[in-house]
Amino acid sequence: MVQKDGGGATTFYKRKIVNTLNLDEMSETETLTMTESENVESAIPLKEETQKENKMKYYLSIVIDKSKSLFFACIGLLLFGGFWSFMSSYTENELPGPVATLTVMQEMLSDPFYDYGPNDKGIGLLLVASVGTVLSGFLIGSVVAIPLGILMGASKTFKQILYPLVQLLKPVSPLAWFPIGLVVFKDTGMATIFIVFITSLWSTVINTSFGIGSIPQDHKNVAKAFGFSKWRYLTKILIPFSLPHIITGLRLSIGVAWLVIVAGEMLSGASGIGFFVWDSWNALSLEKVISAILIIGIVGLLFDKLFTFIENKVSYKA
């Protein structure tokens, strides 16, 4: 075992030497191209083998990085599980422990899509309902918020009209809008979508207007100097520059929307994962409540990951 490890180390060391040699080769071709500009196209390409090796190394380093962060995440989870177990035994199992909870959760997940009438549905169906509500409210909210944000970022007058309104309404808990939604729509489902809609507005409006408002003069100068049309300015400067900001706004918005949906559904008592939490609490099944909490957390994490992924896709290095 020990010997094997040692062997691995030496090959790694040898590879390193090979690599530095290649680097030298590279810098030599670089200087060549610098002095003889005609030679630029005929720069000696790296050997295919070494290219492959470099690629392998690159992927290997990524895998090592990923497994490292996974390892530390596991440590965090274990600590959390330990604390949870401790609390559970401290309350003499009034608070169910991890094992009891996971057993119930497994049961819930084994048949997630059953449907025994309006008050008894599988967790999967409830989740689909909640995600559906969030997405509809969020989509409508974004469709309103992005143009508003663009207007606010592009025009000082619009900003002066709208910004105080945003500041006034943003700190209000979205749940306070529920009665208004009920009065207007006369339907709890619609009222829930309405509060998600309200929730989704603020971060998107603010981030979008900030993005549009902070387009550097340099970029505007390019458009000015080379006579960009409105359309070219929009597609080649305004949108590429502000897209990362807009996506950040959307990410924050959907995070809060998902936060609010649980409370909203508890309030409306109509359907979805929030209703499930409330129902389980009434049935005194804390295992189900905790399972739901974990599932809510995971779905929220997935939303965040999705938008972070998009954010990285559209962001650029200055």
Next chain:
Amino acid sequence: MSYLEIKDLEISFPTPEGKYVAVRDINLSIEKGEIISIIGHSGCGKSTIMNAIGGMTIPTGGSVELAGKKIKGPGPDRGIVFQNYSLLPWLTVYQNIFQAVDAVMDCSKKEKQEIVTNNLSMVSLLQHKDKLPGQLSGGMKQRVAIARAFAINPGVLLLDEPFGALDALTKGTMQLELLKLWNLSGRDKTIVMITHDIEEAIFLSDRIVVLNNGPASTIREIENVHLPRPRNKIEIVKMPEYLEIRDRLLHLLTDKFSVEDMGVVYKK
């Protein structure tokens, strides 16, 4: 009436402490096909004058006229290389140039692509055409900005320290490319260029405009360069006229010649 006429130009900026006059009383007549260098200490207002010619800033006094018409904004008749390159970071090298060409030029897509490719190879960046500006060195970014300004084939080229970030070798090549372009246009293109490099100014220019230090800087002196063209870098440095001009410029730009002049006393 000259081709490019700067009359009593004054440019001031509003600041919290009141009006800051950057330049004033600038009078300069530039003929079509002339190469003019503007030289002066940092912050004396070179870029400000350049921006007024480019139409990026509107003069607070006086006027700038191009071919008899008052300049009211930027236009495709003037190609600008900004001091800070001003590339769009989300577009590739190729796209940065193509978007400008596409916006300005009136020809088929194929011709536009050809223009971009030609200008990229002129600045030796063809093999880097798919990189983003963030992946380029300072000198490479500068060369992209030069290629972009050249590509739209303007009658007036406004170059704000275009070769400032380049090493001596690349700089020499780029200077020759600039002269080549100028010669290809039948010496019809007007070039106004800001530089900190006295040798470069003499090598390239017909006239060198020396500015006073700010605030409210004015033209200190205009130096005529009568060296015969085509100029050869190695030949001209031996010419007496070259040496005279260089000395005069050095005198104008450096008030103090050594640390002793600045009051530094060495202990023996």
